[in-house]
Amino acid sequence: MMSSVIGGAMLPHAPQFFTMPETEDRDTVERVKTAAAEIGTRLRALRPDLWIIFANDHVEQFFHTAAPPFTIHVGDEAKGKFAGRQFHWRVPGEIGFEMVRQMYTQGFDPAFTSVAKIDYALGIPLTHLEIADPVLPIYVNAYLPPQPSMERCYAFGQALERIVSAMGMKTVVLASGGMSHYPGTERYGAPDLAWDREALARIAAGNLKSLVGYDAAELDAAGNVELRCWACAAGAIGERKPDIVSLEPSWHHNYASLGWFSPPSEA
Numbered sequence: 001m002m003s004s005v006i007g008g009a010m011l012p013h014a015p016q017f018f019t020m021p022e023t024e025d026r027d028t029v030e031r032v033k034t035a036a037a038e039i040g041t042r043l044r045a046l047r048p049d050l051w052i053i054f055a056n057d058h059v060e061q062f063f064h065t066a067a068p069p070f071t072i073h074v075g076d077e078a079k080g081k082f083a084g085r086q087f088h089w090r091v092p093g094e095i096g097f098e099m100v101r102q103m104y105t106q107g108f109d110p111a112f113t114s115v116a117k118i119d120y121a122l123g124i125p126l127t128h129l130e131i132a133d134p135v136l137p138i139y140v141n142a143y144l145p146p147q148p149s150m151e152r153c154y155a156f157g158q159a160l161e162r163i164v165s166a167m168g169m170k171t172v173v174l175a176s177g178g179m180s181h182y183p184g185t186e187r188y189g190a191p192d193l194a195w196d197r198e199a200l201a202r203i204a205a206g207n208l209k210s211l212v213g214y215d216a217a218e219l220d221a222a223g224n225v226e227l228r229c230w231a232c233a234a235g236a237i238g239e240r241k242p243d244i245v246s247l248e249p250s251w252h253h254n255y256a257s258l259g260w261f262s263p264p265s266e267a
Contacts, residue, residue: 003264004165007043008237010175010230011036011125012255013055018083018124028248032255033128035246039259040129042243046261049169050095051135052160052236054229055121055176056142068111069148070156070232071139072096072103078137080118087118089126090134099136099163106159110138125176142177142228150212150219150231157235164236175233177226179247179254187223188252195222196247196254203258206241208234240264 012032016024062068074096080087093114100112122137141147148156157173164171179200180191202210211231219225237260244259 002165003161003238004168004170005161005173005236005238006048006170007046008173008175008233008260009039009043009125009129010178010233010256010258011039011128012178012253012257013121013124013176014181014253014255015083015120015124017128018085018120023251025250028250028255031246031248032257035244035257036125036128037130039244039257039261040131042259042261043129043172044131046170046172048172050092050164050171051131051133051174052138052171053122053126053135053174053176054138054140054232056226056229057139058119058121059143060119061116062139062141063144066111067141067144069141069152070108070110071116072100072110072112073114073116073137073139074100074112075114078116078118078122080123082120082123085123085127087123089118092134092136096136098167099160102163103159106162108156108159121176125174129174138232140229140232142225145216147216147225147228149216150214150228153228153231154209154212154235157232157237160232161236161238173233173236175229177229178224179227179256180223181253182223191249191252191254192222193249193254195224196256199224200245200247200256204242204245206239208237208239238264
């Protein structure tokens with residue numbers, strides 16, 4: 001069966017993009033926004049039936065009640081706010097429920113929610129991509145140990161690809177997060193640029209499965225726990241070279257932006 005995942009993206013979500021403190025370089029932010037705008041234009045031109053985005057929760061919603069590795073939104077809408085901005089997207093809840101059902105048959109047991117909010121991990125990349133269509137959020141536990149392994153995240157994405165392909169839905173898969181940063185620690189001012197460049201080179205060559213080679217200890221040491229969201233998207237996208245690869249270092253984050261919108265045979 002030919003994959004119905006027709007495109008994808010991996011984009012950063014640093015809160016500084018919206019708060020814009022004096023310590024943030026304006027030119028760097030503009031380059032990140034320009035790359036996202038181009039990716040968004042190319043992905044919207046594909047006219048997908050379904051948008052799916054993987055993002056972490058920043059320990060704001062699930063920690064106090066439960067910490068599932070994967071949570072699928074099944075409500076009709078998702079709202080939130082950050083830095084004076086109001087977020088609101090329609091959610092294809094019926095598809096979300098069917099995704100849960102089908103994931104159970106694929107050997108996964110995701111949680112589901114109808115009330116989870118949109119924080120900046122979702123709101124920033126969706127805003128930069130200028131996505132107005134309904135979006136299905138899938139939350140990944142990237143921060144609270146024990147987190148799902150990269151192998152499990154990649155396999156989750158593969159299962160998702162099988163499901164949407166069986167449903168015949170042209171799908172774009174997005175991942176929010178990355179790259180290296182160390183929030184709330186003494187290492188905040190020293191992101192690991194060498195690690196990021198090496199990891200990004202493999203993905204740029206089309207070796208998305210290389211992500212499964214990183215264990216929890218290495219991700220933590222490199223400041224790249226959010227690449228679990230990338231691994232989920234990578235499993236769905238498959239071994240395809242990205243059409244756009246951009247890495248913008250800053251003093252506290254390394255901002256990576258990638259986009260896939262060519263057919264697999266041309267990517």
